[in-house]
Amino acid sequence: MSVNGSTATATAVNLTRKDYETGQEVRWCPGCGDYGILGAVQFALAEMGADPANTVFVSGIGCAARLPYYMNTYGMHGIHGRAPALATGVAMANPSLDVWVIGGDGDMLSIGGNHLIHALRRNVNIKILMFNNEIYGLTKGQYSPTSEIGKVTKSTPFGSVDHPFNQLSVAIGAEASFVARTHDMDRKHMMETFRLAHEHRGAAFVEVFQNCNVFNNGAYEDILKKDARPDMIIPLVHGQPIRFRSERRARCGGERIRRAVRARPPMWACATCSCTTRRVPIRRWRSRSAAWPTRRIRPRRSACSAPWNARSTRSKCRRRSTMRSSRKALATSASCCTPAPCGRSTDLAGAPATCSYRELGGPHGVRRARETQQSRRATQPSTARAAS
Amino acid sequence: MTSMTTLDRVVIRFAGDSGDGMQLVGDRFTELSAAFGNDLATLPNYPAEIRAPAGTLNGVSSFQVHISDHDITTPGDAPNVLVAMNPAALMANLGDMARGSTLIVNADNFTERDLEKAECTSNPLTDGTLENYTVYEVPMTSITVEATKPLGVKPRDAERSKNFFALGLVCWMYTRPAAPLQEWINAKYESKPMVRDANLAAFKAGRNFGETAELFSPYEIKPASLKQGTYRNIVGNTAVALGLVTAAHQANLPLVYASYPITPASDILHELSKLKNFNCKTMQAEDEIAAAAIAIGAAFAGSLAVTGTSGPGLDLKSEALGLAVSLELPMVIVDVQRGGPSTGLPTKTEQADLLLAMYGRHGECPIPIVAARSSSQCFDAAFEACRIALKYRTPVLLLTDGYLANGAEPWLVPEIDDLPDISVEFATEHNHTNVDGSTDYWPYVRDPETLARPWATPGTPGMEHRVGGIEKQDGAGNISYSPQNHETMVRLRAAKVAGIANDIPDVAVDSVGGADVLVIGWGSTWASINAGVNRCREAGHAVDFAHLTHLQPFPKNLGDVLKGYRKVLVPEMNLGQLSRLLRAEYLVDAQSYTQVNGLPFRAADMEARIMEELAR
Known part of the structure; x- marks a missing residue:
């Protein structure tokens, strides 16, 4: 048995997508974004050479949660919201397995929110893929914990009044050691993100924007339509500076924010995760109902006055502003991982984590962060801790 | 030295405030008695609050231990001896004490304020409440403080050792060996020499007090003759x-x-x-x-x-x-x-x-x-x-x-x-052949005898499979919404559990012959029922007794056993749950005897109820 799926490459050569397909008929609605994600998962596993016998897909309930039935690996379709806990049990009993958790936004953030944050906190060696379509699909269209304020659904005919989760902030707040976002229209990027998640030892949280063409069609249209993408998607690569469209064109890089970029979208937020501090545009509220006033998030144009290269001061402010206003910060494309709080893991590419917000006067303070960083580096990863 | 009396059994209850260390004292006395070779049963009883208001009735914590020279099952109904550290402990437990039993009270804790906290209008030690009991008023706190004074312990800290004084006294009364406890104190409080010495001194003071005060005569309870072994x-x-x-x-x-x-x-x-x-x-x-x-x-x-x-x-x-x-x-x-x-x-x-x-x-x-x-x-x-x-x-x-x-x-x-070997074999080979001759692993192909399915674990090559909470196709395990398949699967799962009846022992009846009353129970009531039945038998009545370990499925012979008696009595610490099951399953007129006061049945109550059933 291999220690990690990636090392199974030696034994399982030339795997193709077919090796991961089951005979079961895939029963999502025609046009569902889940097809694209399933394909990307299968292609990605084939590319990684992940041994099907050593791979377990665990899910809760929902449209997304049917995915394990379509994967020719070990699989368990569990109960609503409990997939991270079921997967923790699998990983704890046999730490050499590659355990993937599949769930939707309702499954992961609503009924199973508790299990999600604790799995991330424990840094159990599981890879969590959350398909976010901002709607309850399997129950035929109720608003979800990621639906925007004012969302008109069957259960909110006058528009939802609930403030949605910022799911990446949830993950980062739980001090997840790997957080990334991708979307169902870009197979290449999904595959790359899944690969990086797979290579990460510890809990990986990957949000996948997914379109529900029946109950929430066009959920991400303003971001994902072809002509909007270059402006609306900002690729985050760990250890690399964030480049906005104009910067990418100009190839000028550097640490300074371009005025052109700053002027474009009307609302601002810090990137939820990166090792350089930049502001990332976020979407406008899509208020479809006038019946309820929507809460407008005030743009935080400048969270701190410190110079950009004074990292410590900046990061403190960054975090606060992130928590408050970075709803749907478009931190997609390429990959993104949190700056390894307390050294729980190194970053994706193997480069050292550049900064840790915990070190910067977070709730635990500088000294403790450094101490734990040293001690954690010396100890086993989390599955072993979970077993204690 | 006073003369030694031999007893066959004794029930002692230590009662005090929840911070007084009564559970600790009870545990230690139990360990000492176990090491001495007595048979024993205990009943700890404490409030849910970690520290209820001190000195109040709500804060009373007690530990009852029953030791004997023969086989016993219950912690005993009425204590023979109550050690009460304060008025609240005395009043909360007095109702359980039989007339003539012994009360050892900490006389230092009967000030007006203590009495008020225990909601006593007058001092029970002086107002005649205790005239039917043998009362020993021992100033435990002050003796403990005196005894620990040479060690330099502050009086407030010294007071905390009074539970060891009480333990020392009771250990002397029932001739428990001192050495194991002293060793335990030495080991337990190794890192806190002051506490260790205070506890040792208090324990010793308690023993010495028993010996020198000449208030009591010591008792002896011989070791029980249990089956040989460790x-x-x-x-x-x-x-x-x-x-x-x-x-x-x-x-x-x-x-x-x-x-x-x-x-x-x-x-x-x-x-x-x-x-x-x-x-x-x-x-x-x-x-x-x-x-x-x-x-x-x-x-x-x-x-x-x-x-x-x-x-x-x-x-x-x-x-x-x-x-x-x-x-x-x-x-x-x-x-x-x-x-x-x-x-x-x-x-x-x-x-x-x-x-x-x-x-x-x-x-x-x-x-x-x-x-x-x-x-x-x-x-x-x-x-x-x-x-x-x-x-x-x-x-x-x-x-x-x-x-x-x-x-x-x-x-x-x-x-x-x-102990039996209960090892299982994981599935490692395909168990299904498709029409085209290829083979597969089907997770829901059953063992014909037990109806159990194979267990293939992740990591086993070639055995990849999916399981889930959605109804699955019999055999293959794929999702199936077929009406006929659901019917099959529901009945299969039920039959599998029902079939376990073939694999468990018949219910054993403790029979005296000719009895027409069967007392049947489950769970922890075993001890009380056993004691109650034995009392009835000693009184010359024929009562049979059965006890269930397996409740789902029931043992195969249970129906026949129940039908062999004119009356069936089911004592339970609920409102009659097993009796309902027995009635539903076997159509017998099972009579329910229930108690839900948070405590086990008392053997005397059990005896009385069985006698009632015999007379009915």
């Missing part, structure tokens, strides 16, 4: 923990125990977390549901998976149990029952989860149930639950209760070689 003192939760570890060893599987802290089940987690050396992994989950889910995940991955809880936790785990039934994975769920509903009485005992265990899930969801009858038998019950779970690939509920969990008794440690 014994240890054990409480139910420890016995469950050891039973689980032993079962995992005999099954040759790693043990995974996931649990969320809950009174009175947490001690199982504490015990198991010390036993990592036996390939045991423990997990303190984020909630009860997660604990059950983690166990299911671990079972899927090939461990002997166990989760433990009490009533409120079992409510929460219901959905996960349904999943385990549907997945048909081996798993044990320990329910240490406590008083309900809701938070109820967390530290008191009750047997009111039987119907929950039996039926508390949606859909047709049968789960085998095993119930332990005594603290030491918790070991066997845990082992049996694991055996059934592994053999039949099913979740099994193990019911114990608060009384068993904390009550102590001697346990004959079994030889590992005498």
